Amino acid sequence: MISIYRFIASLALVFSITSLLLSQSRIDGRIVDKTTSEPLAGVNIFFSKTTLGTTSDENGFFALTQVPAGQYELIISMIGYEIEREGMIIVPDEALTVNFRLAPQAILMNEINVTAKKDREWDKNYGIFKRSFLGTGKNGEACKILNEFVLSFSRRGTTFIAKASQPLIINNPELGYKITYILYDFTKQLDEVQYSGDIFFEEIASNSKKQSKLWNKNRQRAYKGSLRHFLHTMASRFELRFEIIDGEMHEKSNWLSILNRRKDPLVKEGFSLLINKKDLFGTSIIIPEQYKALKNDTLVFKGKPDEPLLSFEGRMMVTYVKESPEFTYLLEYDSPSSSQQTSYLLLRADSVYFDRYGRYSEPYMIERQGYLSWEGVGDQLPFDYNIEKK
Numbered sequence: 001m002i003s004i005y006r007f008i009a010s011l012a013l014v015f016s017i018t019s020l021l022l023s024q025s026r027i028d029g030r031i032v033d034k035t036t037s038e039p040l041a042g043v044n045i046f047f048s049k050t051t052l053g054t055t056s057d058e059n060g061f062f063a064l065t066q067v068p069a070g071q072y073e074l075i076i077s078m079i080g081y082e083i084e085r086e087g088m089i090i091v092p093d094e095a096l097t098v099n100f101r102l103a104p105q106a107i108l109m110n111e112i113n114v115t116a117k118k119d120r121e122w123d124k125n126y127g128i129f130k131r132s133f134l135g136t137g138k139n140g141e142a143c144k145i146l147n148e149f150v151l152s153f154s155r156r157g158t159t160f161i162a163k164a165s166q167p168l169i170i171n172n173p174e175l176g177y178k179i180t181y182i183l184y185d186f187t188k189q190l191d192e193v194q195y196s197g198d199i200f201f202e203e204i205a206s207n208s209k210k211q212s213k214l215w216n217k218n219r220q221r222a223y224k225g226s227l228r229h230f231l232h233t234m235a236s237r238f239e240l241r242f243e244i245i246d247g248e249m250h251e252k253s254n255w256l257s258i259l260n261r262r263k264d265p266l267v268k269e270g271f272s273l274l275i276n277k278k279d280l281f282g283t284s285i286i287i288p289e290q291y292k293a294l295k296n297d298t299l300v301f302k303g304k305p306d307e308p309l310l311s312f313e314g315r316m317m318v319t320y321v322k323e324s325p326e327f328t329y330l331l332e333y334d335s336p337s338s339s340q341q342t343s344y345l346l347l348r349a350d351s352v353y354f355d356r357y358g359r360y361s362e363p364y365m366i367e368r369q370g371y372l373s374w375e376g377v378g379d380q381l382p383f384d385y386n387i388e389k390k
Contacts, residue, residue, distance in 0.1 A: 024065075024066045024067055024068055024069070024092070024093075025067045025068075025069065025090050025091070025092065025093060025094040025095065025096070026063065026064065026065050026066075026067065026094075026095050026096070027063070027064040027067060027074075027090070027095075027096045027097075027098060028061070028062060028063040028064070028095075028096075028097055029061070029062060029097050029098040029099045029100065030056075030059075030060045030061050030062070030099050030100075031043045031045075031056050031060045031062065031076065031099070031100045031101075031102060032060055032099075032100075032101055032102070033081075033101070033102060033104070034101040034102055034103045034104070035103070035104060037101075039056075039058070039059045039060030039061075040056060040060050040078060040081075040102060041056055041057060041058045041059070041060065042055055042056065042078065043055060043056040043060075043062070043076060043077070043078040043081075043102070044075070044076070044077045044078065044167075044180065044200070045062050045064065045074070045075070045076055045077075046074075046075050046077075046180075046200040047064075047067075047072040047073065047074055047075070047200075048072075048073040048074075048075050048085075048198040048199065048200070048361075049073075049198070049199055049200075049201075049359075049361060049382060049383040050072075050200070050201065050382050050383050050384045051200075051201045051202065051203060051382045051384055052064060052067060052072075052384065053200050053202070067090055068090070068384070069090050069091055069092045069094075070089070070090055071087070071088075071089050071090075072087070072088055072089075072090065073085060073086070073087055073198070074086045074087075074088055074098075075182070075198050075200070076100050076102065077167060077182060077198075078102060079166055079167075080104060080105055081102040081103065081104055081105050082102065082103045082104075082105050083182065083198075084100055084102060085198070086098070122153070125153035125160070125162075126148060126151060126153070128153075128160060128188065129151065129153065129160075129162045129186070130145065130148075132186075132188050132193045132376070133162075133186065133193075133195060133376055133377055134170070134376045134377050134378040135374065135375050135376025135377065135378045135379055136328050136329075136332065136374070136376075137326045137328055137329065137374070137375060137376075137378070137379065138174060138326060138328075139172065139174045139175060139218070139222060139378040139379050140375075140376045140377070140378030140379065141328075141378075142172065142173050142174045142378070143170055143171065143172045143173075143174075143377070143378040144170070144171045145168055145169070145170050146169040146170065146171060147166065147168065147169050148168075150164050150165045150166040150168070151163070151164050151168075152164075152165070158189055158190070159187055159188070159189045160187065160188040160189070161186065161187055162183070162186040162187075162195075163183070163186070164183040167180050167181060167182045167183075168180070168181040168182075168183060170377070171204075172378055173204075174218050174378070175215060175218050175219055175222060175378075175381070176203060176204045176206065176211075176212075176215035176218075176219075177201045177202065177203060177204060177382075178201075178202040178204055179199060179200070179201055179202075179377070180199070180200040180202075181197050181198075181199050181200075181377065182197050182198040182199075183195065183197045184196050184197050184198075185197075193373070194363075194364060196363040196364075199377070199380070201381075201382040219381060219385065221323075222379050222380075222381055223381060223385070223387060224270075224320075224322065224323060225270070225320035225322070225323050225341050225371075226372070226375070226379070226381075227358070227360065227366070227368065227372055228357075228358035228359060228360070228381070228387075229269070229358060229387075230271060230318060230320075230358070231310070231354045231358035231359075231360055232356070232357055232358030232387060233265050233266055233269045233271060233358075234266075234299065234300050234308075234310065234358075235300065235308050235354070235355075235356040235357070235358065236265045236356075237264065237265045237266060237300070238300040238301075238308050239356070240252075240255075240258060240265060241255050241258075242302075244302055247302075249301065249302050269322075270320055270321045270322035270323075271318060271319065271320055271321070272318075272319045272321060273293075273294050273316060273317065273318060273319075274291035274292060274293060274294070274316070274317040274319075275291060275292060275294055275297075275312065275314055275315070275316045275317065276290045276291045276292070276314050276315050276317075277292075277313050277314035278290065278314060279314050279315040280313065280314060280315075280346075291317050297312070299311065299312050301351070303351075303353055304353075306355055306356050307353050307354070307355055307356075308353075308354065308355075308356065309351040309352065309353060310347070310351065310352045310354060310366075311347070311350060311351035311352075312347065314346075315344050315345070315346050315369075316344065316345045316346075317342065317343075317344055318342070318343045318344070318345055318372075319340050319341065319342050319343075320340065320341040320343075320371075321339070321340045323341060324338065324339045324340070324341070325338060325340075325341050325371055329371065329374050332374075333374075341371040342370050342371060343368060343369065343370035343371045343372035343373070344368075344369040344370050345366060345367065345368060345369075345372075346366075346367040346369070347365065347366060347367075348364060348365050348366070348367055349365050352365045352366055357387060358387070359383050361383075
């Protein structure tokens with residue numbers, strides 16, 4: 001059940017990185033059983049896609065402190081109870097109290113997926129899921145699902161389906177995170193994979209400065225060339241190119257000189273773009289000659305404050321030139337050796353909101369093909385990862 005506190009949070013999670021340096025807020029409350037009104041201990045309370053979370057104490061009380069101002073999706077989760085999701089906007093120096101009554105989850109016999117017995121078919125299906133979900137690059141291969149026994153698999157025609165009876169607990173030793181992933185759906189049909197869920201990141205305690213330094217380096221590498229990096233660059237480009245006067249977009253007079261001096265954020269960050277405006281459906285056949293250079297096209301438009309809109313027709317080719325594809329990717333797709341990462345993007349809506357720091361969370365609205373689609377949960381970073389310190 002989804003309840004709303006102050007605001008219906010149906011768009012991407014948005015909060016300003018600069019607010020981390022400003023006033024922060026506190027959220028507390030109590031969680032009880034909806035049927036008995038007894039307090040619930042050990043309930044997981046977290047903001048989706050972040051490292052901000054806690055658990056309830058023996059009396060059902062919880063407190064989240066030092067919460068930066070912004071828009072969040074609060075997740076209340078405990079095994080045996082229905083998940084509560086609540087959208088909220090936090091303002092600086094605010095103290096909020098929110099209480100929850102969790103409804104026990106009805107469990108049907110055919111929904112009990114936990115089993116200690118594995119067979120060859122399950123092992124085969126688990127391998128398909130793990131590679132598709134976590135990714136087959138260095139980060140994904142290193143990840144370990146600690147409670148894989150909660151997974152079950154089925155097929156509907158040519159569609160492979162995975163379900164989890166409990167949140168997945170994942171250890172990512174390459175990026176230094178323990179991940180809790182509440183999987184809502186997962187399907188795979190041929191090479192097309194779709195999944196959605198709520199994710200919580202916990203930083204693993206480092207045992208040395210060397211380990212911390214390595215994790216920071218790996219996180220920077222995971223960020224560079226990612227969809228978030230690309231969208232953040234597009235937002236920076238929009239702010240450099242346009243100014244908003246009386247609610248209208250106006251191109252700045254020095255924009256062409258910025259381009260001529262090669263100070264375009266896309267160039268500086270290592271991205272190049274081509275587009276095929278006639279390919280509206282993302283056909284499996286890619287004809288390079290049909291992709292043309294963008295002629296000063298406007299791809300990002302004014303949305304809400306700190307929430308630009310991405311909009312374009314056709315299929316966009318996004319090439320990241322500052323990093324080579326992982327060798328595993330070249331092997332899997334029988335691709336020639338390359339010093340660049342090539343991806344394709346299609347919008348499944350007229351326009352898509354994201355925030356000025358590149359954070360986007362509307363499932364399935366941006367279809368990724370190529371290198372970006374190959375990366376999985378093992379390559380993801382929390383939304384509160386500070387890109388300004390990368």
